[in-house]
Amino acid sequence: MVNEAVLSRVYLEAVLPCLELLTLRDTRASQLAARWNGSIRFCVGLSGPRCTVELRDSRATVTPAPLPRPDVGLFFPHEIMLNNLFRGKGLQIALPWKGLTKIKGLLTFSKLAERMQEVLESKDRETLELRAELMLGLMSRAIAVLARHDPDYKVQASHLHGVTEFRIRTGSASHVDFSGGTTKASVGRASSPDFILEFADSPLFLDVADDKVDVLAKACLGEISLKGDLHMGQIVNIALDKIGEYLL
Amino acid sequence: MPYTFKKSLELFARAARVIPQGIPGHLTPVITVPGSYPYFAAKAKGCRFWDVDGNEFIDYMCGYGPMILGYAHEKVDEAYRKQARLGSCTSIATNLSVDLAEEITKTIDCADWVMFAKNGADATSMAVMLARGFTKRDKIVLAEEGYHGTQPWAGTNPVGITPTDRADILMVPWGDVNAFCEVMARHKGQVAGVMFTPYHHPVFADQRLPGPSYWPEMRRICDEHGIVLIIDDVRAGWRLDLRGSGHYFGIRPDLACYSKAMANGYAISALVGSERLRITASKAYFAGSFWCNAPEMAAAMACLEEMKAIDAPKVVKELGETLMKGLGERAAAHGLKVSITGPPAIPFMKFANETNFMRSQLFCGECASRGVFFHPHHNWFLSTAHTPQDIAQTLDAADEGFRVVKEKFGG
Ligand SMILES: Cc1ncc(COP(=O)(O)O)c(C=O)c1O
Numbered sequence: 001m002v003n004e005a006v007l008s009r010v011y012l013e014a015v016l017p018c019l020e021l022l023t024l025r026d027t028r029a030s031q032l033a034a035r036w037n038g039s040i041r042f043c044v045g046l047s048g049p050r051c052t053v054e055l056r057d058s059r060a061t062v063t064p065a066p067l068p069r070p071d072v073g074l075f076f077p078h079e080i081m082l083n084n085l086f087r088g089k090g091l092q093i094a095l096p097w098k099g100l101t102k103i104k105g106l107l108t109f110s111k112l113a114e115r116m117q118e119v120l121e122s123k124d125r126e127t128l129e130l131r132a133e134l135m136l137g138l139m140s141r142a143i144a145v146l147a148r149h150d151p152d153y154k155v156q157a158s159h160l161h162g163v164t165e166f167r168i169r170t171g172s173a174s175h176v177d178f179s180g181g182t183t184k185a186s187v188g189r190a191s192s193p194d195f196i197l198e199f200a201d202s203p204l205f206l207d208v209a210d211d212k213v214d215v216l217a218k219a220c221l222g223e224i225s226l227k228g229d230l231h232m233g234q235i236v237n238i239a240l241d242k243i244g245e246y247l248l
Numbered sequence: 249m250p251y252t253f254k255k256s257l258e259l260f261a262r263a264a265r266v267i268p269q270g271i272p273g274h275l276t277p278v279i280t281v282p283g284s285y286p287y288f289a290a291k292a293k294g295c296r297f298w299d300v301d302g303n304e305f306i307d308y309m310c311g312y313g314p315m316i317l318g319y320a321h322e323k324v325d326e327a328y329r330k331q332a333r334l335g336s337c338t339s340i341a342t343n344l345s346v347d348l349a350e351e352i353t354k355t356i357d358c359a360d361w362v363m364f365a366k367n368g369a370d371a372t373s374m375a376v377m378l379a380r381g382f383t384k385r386d387k388i389v390l391a392e393e394g395y396h397g398t399q400p401w402a403g404t405n406p407v408g409i410t411p412t413d414r415a416d417i418l419m420v421p422w423g424d425v426n427a428f429c430e431v432m433a434r435h436k437g438q439v440a441g442v443m444f445t446p447y448h449h450p451v452f453a454d455q456r457l458p459g460p461s462y463w464p465e466m467r468r469i470c471d472e473h474g475i476v477l478i479i480d481d482v483r484a485g486w487r488l489d490l491r492g493s494g495h496y497f498g499i500r501p502d503l504a505c506y507s508k509a510m511a512n513g514y515a516i517s518a519l520v521g522s523e524r525l526r527i528t529a530s531k532a533y534f535a536g537s538f539w540c541n542a543p544e545m546a547a548a549m550a551c552l553e554e555m556k557a558i559d560a561p562k563v564v565k566e567l568g569e570t571l572m573k574g575l576g577e578r579a580a581a582h583g584l585k586v587s588i589t590g591p592p593a594i595p596f597m598k599f600a601n602e603t604n605f606m607r608s609q610l611f612c613g614e615c616a617s618r619g620v621f622f623h624p625h626h627n628w629f630l631s632t633a634h635t636p637q638d639i640a641q642t643l644d645a646a647d648e649g650f651r652v653v654k655e656k657f658g659g
Contacts, residue, residue, distance in 0.1 A: 214264060214268060216275055216279060217269055219275075219279045220271070221261060222257075225282060226280065228609070229603065230452070230605070
């Protein structure tokens, strides 16, 4: 069951940060970002999640902390309204409490969001590595969101102590640290992971992300390696399934 | 010759195309240490099995428990074959169901009656239903990290379980009487039964034995609240005491579940119960197409007879003690800290200074490539077919395993 409050955090804290890598690596995205310099702040309810997307010199920066003076402020009275914006359907009411006139900024953001979706859903060979890297980061961040906010998953994750690392044998990695009080996601390799899920290459990882792979069979065939704390692996896997439900 | 697994891998590639996961259920330890473990067995005899590539292993998993007298045991297998020639799945039950039930009621001290099925999960599910039927209550208390099969109420399956399936299941930590009492207080008059294993044998953790007052205390609380006390003896049964693990730990449960070692590898399970649950059991409808199969019952009869004749629990206990002691000594000689837990017949070893099992995976992989089949995160089993020579050979392989762990991890 999708919890709308958690989903809004997945969008703001796990999906939107993809814009940083996207504008860094995708020419089309950086061209779009170059059209406007400024910041947009998303606020859900009075005490819901917040996040600021700043576009400057063709790059995006996404920060959870609110910037002091955003150029555009979007207030969503209810998380469903923010979620509908990302889902692209249903009632998408946002009250632009600030910067109503900065239409260009909003248009740029919406074009960038479209481009992100295009890349994340693309089957092109050229964008494959980027897509894999985006998905790796998104996955770790989304797990961290669930571990912090999903009422059921929070309980399961609270038993975990250690670091899970996802990596592609030849390329990028991301990891989730469950050891501190709050679960934290980062890109890149961990210094001493307790559970490692390694994929032979990016296409395989992306197929796994699309839920098209018999992971355990691939592990036996040596194309995926599961190493270390398999119990942690099982609990992380529950989150991966949940992310699938959330972002379907 | 170093062990290679070419044929295993080829076979697995075929398996993965036609069987989800390739090998459902028992994928570990293969999956944890790819390249160090065989995937498919070709034959087995005594305490050893040979994989499809011809590699030989001394087996400390014993089929995850069912093998207690040794693979391809002459007496048990002959009893099975003889009965199979007389008929297997007949339309009506055979005399063997009566003979076997009588034998079990004479053997297990809490068994006033017996109902047969095929798997451990059949027995545990029947027990849950009888507890509810007897008390006319809904809730069942289980222990966290306990395992009772893959049926929805048992909750181990990550797929396809709805909250409704588990709505009447209450979880408490194993061995925590206070937590149990709290649950009782919170659900006064609603708890039908409690199902625990006789001692705690979780995966990925040390095994824990009950303290002397634990089971008597549990019995007292269950009686006070009118709760059916169920012991899931599927894993430990027959290895600790032929009279039941309840007897071994000084407790008489109302219901107890058996399977695994009951017929040395043939598919049969049993739910046994006390007199006061007989009438409820008589009203239930439990059946399965193969539940009355006579050859498995003949195998169980032969297995029981042999376990009694050689005092199987004593044999496996002594062998387990030798193994545990030897492993402890070899690890210490390398300056490694291990924790070896559980009853000697069903021991488990993990490295004391890690929680991520990386040392265990390396150690078990090294042992496997030297012909010793251990599991990195699941308890092991001894059989009466293991010999002191097998254990000596095992300890030599383990010594090498410890050396490699020391080299890689330093401690
Ligand atoms: C304690 C316990 N109960 C129940 C079961 C389920 O038995 P089965 O796999 O035969 O259904 C097992 C199996 O490992 C077990 O260990």
